[in-house]
Amino acid sequence: MKAAYYVGNKSFRVEEITTPPPGPDDVQIEIAYCGICGSDMHVYHGDMDWRVGDHRIIGHEMSGAIAAVGANVTGFAVGDRVVARPTVSCGACAACQRGYGHVCQNLSILGMDADGAFQQTWNAPAANLHRIPDALTMRQGALIEPVAVAVHCVNRGAVEAGEDVVVIGGGPIGLLVALVARERGGNILISEPGAFRREIAEAYGLDTVDPRSADIKAAVGERTGGKGADVAFEVSSTQAGVDAMTDVAAVRGRIVMVAIHTKKPAVDMFRLFATELEIIGARVYEASDFDVAIELLASGRIDCERMITSVAALDDIGSAFADLDGNAAAMKTLVRCGVWNE
Amino acid sequence: MKAAYYVGNKSFRVEEITTPPPGPDDVQIEIAYCGICGSDMHVYHGDMDWRVGDHRIIGHEMSGAIAAVGANVTGFAVGDRVVARPTVSCGACAACQRGYGHVCQNLSILGMDADGAFQQTWNAPAANLHRIPDALTMRQGALIEPVAVAVHCVNRGAVEAGEDVVVIGGGPIGLLVALVARERGGNILISEPGAFRREIAEAYGLDTVDPRSADIKAAVGERTGGKGADVAFEVSSTQAGVDAMTDVAAVRGRIVMVAIHTKKPAVDMFRLFATELEIIGARVYEASDFDVAIELLASGRIDCERMITSVAALDDIGSAFADLDGNAAAMKTLVRCGVWNE
Numbered sequence: 001m002k003a004a005y006y007v008g009n010k011s012f013r014v015e016e017i018t019t020p021p022p023g024p025d026d027v028q029i030e031i032a033y034c035g036i037c038g039s040d041m042h043v044y045h046g047d048m049d050w051r052v053g054d055h056r057i058i059g060h061e062m063s064g065a066i067a068a069v070g071a072n073v074t075g076f077a078v079g080d081r082v083v084a085r086p087t088v089s090c091g092a093c094a095a096c097q098r099g100y101g102h103v104c105q106n107l108s109i110l111g112m113d114a115d116g117a118f119q120q121t122w123n124a125p126a127a128n129l130h131r132i133p134d135a136l137t138m139r140q141g142a143l144i145e146p147v148a149v150a151v152h153c154v155n156r157g158a159v160e161a162g163e164d165v166v167v168i169g170g171g172p173i174g175l176l177v178a179l180v181a182r183e184r185g186g187n188i189l190i191s192e193p194g195a196f197r198r199e200i201a202e203a204y205g206l207d208t209v210d211p212r213s214a215d216i217k218a219a220v221g222e223r224t225g226g227k228g229a230d231v232a233f234e235v236s237s238t239q240a241g242v243d244a245m246t247d248v249a250a251v252r253g254r255i256v257m258v259a260i261h262t263k264k265p266a267v268d269m270f271r272l273f274a275t276e277l278e279i280i281g282a283r284v285y286e287a288s289d290f291d292v293a294i295e296l297l298a299s300g301r302i303d304c305e306r307m308i309t310s311v312a313a314l315d316d317i318g319s320a321f322a323d324l325d326g327n328a329a330a331m332k333t334l335v336r337c338g339v340w341n342e
Numbered sequence: 343m344k345a346a347y348y349v350g351n352k353s354f355r356v357e358e359i360t361t362p363p364p365g366p367d368d369v370q371i372e373i374a375y376c377g378i379c380g381s382d383m384h385v386y387h388g389d390m391d392w393r394v395g396d397h398r399i400i401g402h403e404m405s406g407a408i409a410a411v412g413a414n415v416t417g418f419a420v421g422d423r424v425v426a427r428p429t430v431s432c433g434a435c436a437a438c439q440r441g442y443g444h445v446c447q448n449l450s451i452l453g454m455d456a457d458g459a460f461q462q463t464w465n466a467p468a469a470n471l472h473r474i475p476d477a478l479t480m481r482q483g484a485l486i487e488p489v490a491v492a493v494h495c496v497n498r499g500a501v502e503a504g505e506d507v508v509v510i511g512g513g514p515i516g517l518l519v520a521l522v523a524r525e526r527g528g529n530i531l532i533s534e535p536g537a538f539r540r541e542i543a544e545a546y547g548l549d550t551v552d553p554r555s556a557d558i559k560a561a562v563g564e565r566t567g568g569k570g571a572d573v574a575f576e577v578s579s580t581q582a583g584v585d586a587m588t589d590v591a592a593v594r595g596r597i598v599m600v601a602i603h604t605k606k607p608a609v610d611m612f613r614l615f616a617t618e619l620e621i622i623g624a625r626v627y628e629a630s631d632f633d634v635a636i637e638l639l640a641s642g643r644i645d646c647e648r649m650i651t652s653v654a655a656l657d658d659i660g661s662a663f664a665d666l667d668g669n670a671a672a673m674k675t676l677v678r679c680g681v682w683n684e
Contacts, residue, residue: 094569095593095617103593103618105568156618226447227436242611251437251445257615266606269584272623273599275437276445276498281618 003119004317004335008054010044010325012118012318019121021068026123027076028068029084031337032138033311034117035061035146036324038173038237039260043112044321047262052112059118060086060111063132063141064338073126081132083144084117084124086110087284102286109284118317120337130290133298138340139311140297143304143332147293148285149258150176154184155289156282157231157256161185166220166229166248169236170197170208172307172332173258177233178206179302186231189223191216191244194328203306211244220248227251233258239265251275256282307332345461346659346677350396352386352667354460354660361463363410368465369418370410371426373679374480375653376459377403377488378666380515380579381602385454386663389604394454401460402428402453405474405483406680415468423474425486426459426466428452429626444628451626460659462679472632475640480682481653482639485646485674489635490627491600492518496526497631498624499573499598503527508562508571508590511578512539512550514649514674515600519575520548521644528573531565533558533586536670545648553582559589566592575600581607593617598624649674 001019004012022028036059042048043058052058066080076082088108089101096104110116110124132141150173159165159181167178170192178188178201190201190208198208209219220229228250234241237259245255246268257279272279285293296302310333312320317335324333343361346354364370378401384390385400394400408422418424430450431443438446452458452466474483492515501507501523509520512534520530520543532543532550540550551561562571570592576583579601587597588610599621614621627635638644652675654662659677666675 094567098569098592098594100593100618103616105593225436227440251442251447252440257611259611260615261611264608264610264612267609267611268606269599269601269603269609270606272621273602273625274445274623276442276623276625278623279614279621281614281616281620283615283618 001120002314003057004314006043006052006056006058008046008049010046010321012321014315014317020123022070022123024071025073025126026070027066027073027126027129029064029082029122029124030067031062031064031117031120031122032340033063033142033334033336034059035142036321036333036335037061037146038171039112041321041325042260042262044325048112057115057119058111059116059335060109061142061145062117062122063138063144064122067121070126076126076129081138081141082129083132083141084110085128085130085285085287085290086116088125088128102284118314118335118337120314130294133294135298137342139308139334139342140304142334143307144290144293144297146172147176147180147297147302147304148289149173150180151292151296152285152289153177153233153256153258153282154180156280157233157254159184159186159231163187163230164224164227165189166191166232168232168234168241168244169259170194170201171235174233174235175201175204175307175331177235177258179204180296182206183296183301189220196329197331200306200331211240216244217247224250229253231256235259237261242267246271246277249275249277253277255279258282308334310334311336343462344656345399346656348385348394348398348400350388350391352388352663354663356657356659362465364412364465366413367415367468368412369408369415369468369471371406371424371464371466372409373404373406373459373462373464374682375405375484375676375678376401377484378663378675378677379403379488380513381454383663383667384602384604386667390454399457399461400453401458401677402451403484403487404459404464405480405486406464409463412468418468418471423480423483424471425474425483425632426452427470427472427627427629427632428458430467430470444626460656460677460679462656472636475636477640479684481650481676481684482646484676485649486632486635486639488514489518489522489639489644489646490631491515492522493631493634493638494627495519495575495598495600495624496522498622499575499596501526501528501573505529505572506566506569507531508533508574510574510576510583510586511601512536512543513577516575516577517543517546517649519577519600521546522638524548525638525643531562538671539673542648542673553586558586562590571595573598577601579603584609588613588619591617591619595619597621600624650676652676653678
């Protein structure tokens with residue numbers, strides 16, 4: 001079978017390898033699609049070489065069907081359509097013992113700390129599986145993971161009906177955060193400099209602002225009668241986004257830090273103090289976030305189809321990453337790893 | 343009567359002025375003592391000139407006795423021993439209307455935005471008064487305000503019994519935060535580079551660490567079995583303190599930002615994200631925080647007497663500020679404004 005290895009230096013190499021059998025607690029999944037995540041782009045740029053090395057199958061936004069089950073696995077059978085939550089906790093650390101296994105002190109993320117899904121078949125722990133409902137295609141199934149990220153972020157922000165929400169950064173995760181927050185009843189504004197991404201957001205019926213041409217603080221003030229945003233999500237990974245997150249927040253506003261900031265940004269701790277803001281970290285998801293994400297997609301309350309702007313063949317993964325890199329006219333790229341066409 | 347004016351450039355001028363009568367909703371308070379607050383030191387250094395100008399009576403950590411009451415005032419009489427909460431809200435802004443008047447968008451702080459208590463008599467709103475119980479001296483009464491700050495901080499951090507707490511910075515507010523958090527059942531460690539301040543903390547039975555000679559992250563890890571601090575308070579106003587606050591926090595730990603950072607520090611937003619931390623701003627207090635502070639002091643559960651390292655005459659306010667500035671062998675200085683000796 002084919003497997004795409006990240007080999008450092010913005011490069012992938014597709015290798016022909018022997019298909020390994022699943023371990024006793026694993027299932028072997030024939031991968032249908034696997035999306036390219038923002039964290040995969042960090043890998044591509046070499047920011048995660050310390051963690052992934054130079055011969056790693058990355059990828060974790062997958063959908064597929066079970067091809068074989070390990071000896072100890074019950075409740076799943078060959079042919080079942082599934083996604084695998086890619087987080088593996090140690091169960092023993094202080095965080096796990098306090099019930100925060102999803103942010104385990106020794107967290108292993110499949111597709112990062114171990115091999116992932118940019119390959120034709122993948123062995124994943126049966127304990128991490130969620131079923132893809134009949135209502136969803138395999139393409140849509142590959143969006144379950146990023147929707148689960150958004151669900152977790154909105155939970156961390158505790159968005160309530162009627163609250164004013166600003167999402168800073170309108171890429172795939174920002175857009176999904178906006179859609180999930182709107183489902184909770186939030187009044188959403190997306191701040192996004194890219195015209196193409198603003199257009200997609202507007203096609204979803206979301207209000208947008210271009211922070212390069214508008215004063216975002218003033219825009220939020222106007223929308224909220226001078227109050228500011230009850231909840232702001234920083235999804236831009238930029239210093240400008242970090243500046244905006246404290247600027248737009250209401251007194252006692254909550255700021256959810258979704259973005260990965262590989263360098264420490266300067267943060268307005270005076271404003272945080274003076275207006276009693278909260279900045280709340282949000283990482284990955286819990287199993288229940290996957291369940292909610294699946295329900296939001298299967299019910300049609302969130303339609304992710306128009307976010308998929310490109311589908312690439314596994315053999316073309318290198319050019320798929322290159323095409324997506326800094327591409328203002330792209331949103332979500334899926335890599336097609338198997339035989340499914342939808 | 344005498345009033346001490348901050349006149350810019352690290353200088354005060356004591357002037358003889360006419361005693362103004364109280365307004366209809368005010369009381370006239372004969373000031374006994376007024377402590378020098380960290381924010382007063384910021385004024386002294388010129389950081390607040392944009393706000394206080396160059397002819398302002400500062401000071402808000404006061405105790406005194408009512409000398410006259412305004413026409414509309416009920417419930418208070420001449421001779422009553424009182425403190426006045428120095429925060430005045432507009433009542434009309436979005437924050438006030440949402441119940442956050444203490445962080446009003448137009449908050450006026452007496453002794454900062456209007457004249458304060460470094461004078462012999464002071465007119466303050468009757469609505470802001472709290473009685474000093476018989477159990478407390480006037481000296482102790484002047485500590486009610488900083489204890490209320492600490493109560494508010496500990497409330498914002500939601501410290502619970504058995505939790506591991508790290509207080510970064512062992513000045514007056516850091517020490518009071520530690521004492522209040524200990525009253526809530528927290529296991530406290532104070533990180534403080536100054537030997538004199540560590541000695542005072544240790545005299546209160548608190549554990550301390552010198553962050554200049556010890557690895558504070560390792561020290562907290564050892565105390566907590568690798569978990570880290572459930573709650574960290576940043577009270578140091580330093581970049582090193584901001585670095586430490588994210589380093590020492592447990593997964594899902596809460597960080598309370600007490601310190602005033604006039605410049606934006608670099609904050610480890612990756613660690614905040616990866617371990618799902620929260621940074622929570624804490625400013626001033628609500629009326630209920632004053633009530634709790636008074637109870638903690640009057641019951642003897644918090645003994646602030648040994649924090650008072652100096653008492654200066656009002657005429658000597660300039661040298662009192664100069665002596666306190668950067669003085670590693672000082673904690674709390676009171677300015678004696680009236681006739682009380684205790």
